[in-house]
Amino acid sequence: MPFEISATADLTLLTLRVHGCGTAEEGQRALHAVQTHAAYSQGVAILIDALDLVYTPSASEVRVFAGFFATAFPCSPVAVAASPGGFYEAAVEITALSVARGAVVAPFTSRSAALAWLAMAFGADLPTDLDRDALTAAARRVHDDVVIPYTLRERIETTRVDVDGHDCPLRLDSASGRPVFEPEVAEFTVSTEYGGSPRRATVDVRVSSLDDEEYVLSAVVTAMRVVLAGARTNLSATASTVRH
Numbered sequence: 001m002p003f004e005i006s007a008t009a010d011l012t013l014l015t016l017r018v019h020g021c022g023t024a025e026e027g028q029r030a031l032h033a034v035q036t037h038a039a040y041s042q043g044v045a046i047l048i049d050a051l052d053l054v055y056t057p058s059a060s061e062v063r064v065f066a067g068f069f070a071t072a073f074p075c076s077p078v079a080v081a082a083s084p085g086g087f088y089e090a091a092v093e094i095t096a097l098s099v100a101r102g103a104v105v106a107p108f109t110s111r112s113a114a115l116a117w118l119a120m121a122f123g124a125d126l127p128t129d130l131d132r133d134a135l136t137a138a139a140r141r142v143h144d145d146v147v148i149p150y151t152l153r154e155r156i157e158t159t160r161v162d163v164d165g166h167d168c169p170l171r172l173d174s175a176s177g178r179p180v181f182e183p184e185v186a187e188f189t190v191s192t193e194y195g196g197s198p199r200r201a202t203v204d205v206r207v208s209s210l211d212d213e214e215y216v217l218s219a220v221v222t223a224m225r226v227v228l229a230g231a232r233t234n235l236s237a238t239a240s241t242v243r244h
Contacts, residue, residue, distance in 0.1 A: 001026035001053070007039035013118065014039055015047045022055035022087075027065065028150035035072055042075040045118045049111060050082040050091065057090050064154045066097035069105050071174050077121035078105040079114035101171070148175050152213045156190065161221060163228045168192040170224060173200070184208060190220050194228055201227040 001022035006015050016034050018027070034040055057065065069078060080095060082088040091107040098105050104121060108114040153172060160167040173189040186207045191200045203223035209215050 001030070001055075003030040003033070005033060005037050007037070011039050011041075011044065013045045013047060015049060017049040019050075019052035020054070022053055024057060024061045024064070024154075025150050027055065028068070028153070031068060031072060042073070044076055045121070046073060046076050046078045047111070047114055047118060048078065048080045049114075050080060050087045051111065053082065053087045055087050055090065057094075060154060060158050062090065062093050062097065064150070064157045065094045066101065067157050067172050068153065069094065069098035070101035070103040071172060073103075076104070077118055078103070079118045079121075080105065080107045081111045081114040082107060082109070084109060148172075149211065149213070152210065152216060155213055155217055156220060159217065159221060161192065161224050161228060163194060166194065168194050168199075168224075168228065170220070186210065188216070188220055190224055192224065192228075199224070199227050 003018045080091045082091045095105045156172045159170045189202045201223040
């Protein structure tokens with residue numbers, strides 16, 4: 001799946017054009033290229049021109065891409081232009097799930113409509129120069145050298161933690177690095193829902209071990225089990241108090 005990335009002269013818009021027949025791995029690689037592009041920083045508007053893309057993701061791939069859009073481009077409005085019968089139907093599903101997780105992303109059937117929406121979304125939250133400097137620094141801190149392999153992201157997003165017979169599906173909320181203070185550490189944050197409330201777990205893993213999916217997945221699941229064990233204890237104590 002060929003792709004090209006371009007940026008406007010004032011660095012307020014980054015465009016990713018993807019075309020041809022795609023796969024999940026190729027799509028993830030293209031999005032990672034946006035993350036690491038020299039012109040990218042948090043808050044920059046992003047246009048994904050997929051009008052000539054033909055790709056129908058599976059249900060699990062939809063979930064993974066939705067999680068990616070919800071975590072990969074903080075503070076950036078993202079517009080996806082796609083053609084019906086090509087990628088638009090999938091874009092609608094992916095963006096709906098992403099919006100539910102807090103992303104600012106929307107699907108369109110034309111490039112002009114996507115750009116019009118981006119102009120409105122970007123203009124509404126245009127940061128001051130001071131804010132933009134802070135966001136740019138934060139973007140470099142978060143994204144430098146921390147690229148989550150597609151298969152690892154997919155495994156986290158499709159993992160369920162069992163608690164007393166309750167399946168708690170994991171969501172990857174963020175993965176950030178600390179290159180200045182701890183260059184070998186990446187911080188993963190995952191979330192789920194248990195007892196009617198959201199639960200979140202954070203764990204540090206070695207950057208050099210991001211390709212070791214078993215190691216990362218085990219660390220993430222263990223961290224969430226600790227959180228859910230505490231939540232289970234609290235719920236049991238509350239139930240006991242009510243019975244008395």
